[in-house]
Amino acid sequence: MSINFDKVVNRKGTYCTQWDFSADRFGKNDVLPFSISDMDFQSPPEILQAIDEHSKHGIFGYTRWNHNPYKSAITSWYQSRFSANMLNDWIVYSPSVIYTISKLIEILTDTDDHVILQTPGYDAFFKLLDASGQKMVKNPLIYQSGSYTIDFENLEKQLSKQRAKILLFCNPHNPTGRVWTKDELQKIIGLCEKYDIKIISDDIHMDIVYQNHQYIPITNLTQNLDNVIICTSASKTFNTPSLGGSYAFIPNEQIRNQFSSIMKQRDGLSSPTIFGVLSVIAGYNHSAYWVDELVAYLDNNMRTVSSFIKDELPNITFKKPESTYLAWMDCSKLHATDEEIQDALVNIGDVGIMSGSVYQVNEGKFLRMNIGCPREKLIDGLERLKKSVDAIE
Structure with missing residues (x-):
């Protein structure tokens, strides 16, 4: 089946964050938005069919996730896509990836303990850690020739501190689009094992990876599974964030039980939406072809961005990312501040593109444009x- 990703669907009037509430980010609603990371594509037909069939059933009672159809759909996807032997028992449902990370930090740290993360x-x-009481320790990525690498020397110094407890990781990386290599991941794992640091890895962009690059779950590369946790979701893959739900792989039984107890007993959040459950089962079981076509289309979109910038915007530097549908553009050569760039985008170009300052870029001026x-x-x-750029140059 061939999918028409060129099809334009009007999202206005659907309470859509990107289109209906762009004033929250850009100060006015009549901009063409390329902001929050969802896509302007309809979800796979298999998911739409599953939702349609259940809607016709017409009863929307309480729903469970802890059953084989849900968990085996997830583990089968990991086996077929990433050659990863994930166990059903490791899986926990969660209302969102950020909720999962927040609760895990609560379980694994005390106030003023250090949580280390790469920047941008x-x-x-950043918002989560600012509100948590733990100390955020930034490990700036090294930016050179349009590419990002991890500063392992600085990272080891930070991990060796007495109060360091967690490395909050992101693979593939948002916003730079890096897919960390096997060697990089093994170095990360080795350092964290050396200093007894837990790795919480947000892998939500795992399925949007381009040619010559490969996403590797960190669980594939370590024998010490008690130290690693993967938090992710099918929502980026199938464009289903409003259906609700995410999941995590927590191999450590004690941590897994603590998390489940907090979510279910204390916070009362263990009952998923039926459409969230159905989207995972239908998508993972039947829509792999759709993801393949999506990635090919997004790859061509990235090539379009690259060609346009090369031909029309010589003072913007863009290197096609290894993953994600987020184009990370280096605007450091523009003779304008971040504020002046945003003002021109919004008020001259009538376009909404996120400033790199939102992602705490270490140096320079960047834009993050959602090309999904x-x-x-x-x-x-x-x-x-x-x-916009012509007006400020």
């Missing part, structure tokens, strides 16, 4: 970007 990074990590959309919208957005 996913903005929700039909090519017609993408080209329109790039032309608006050019109009």
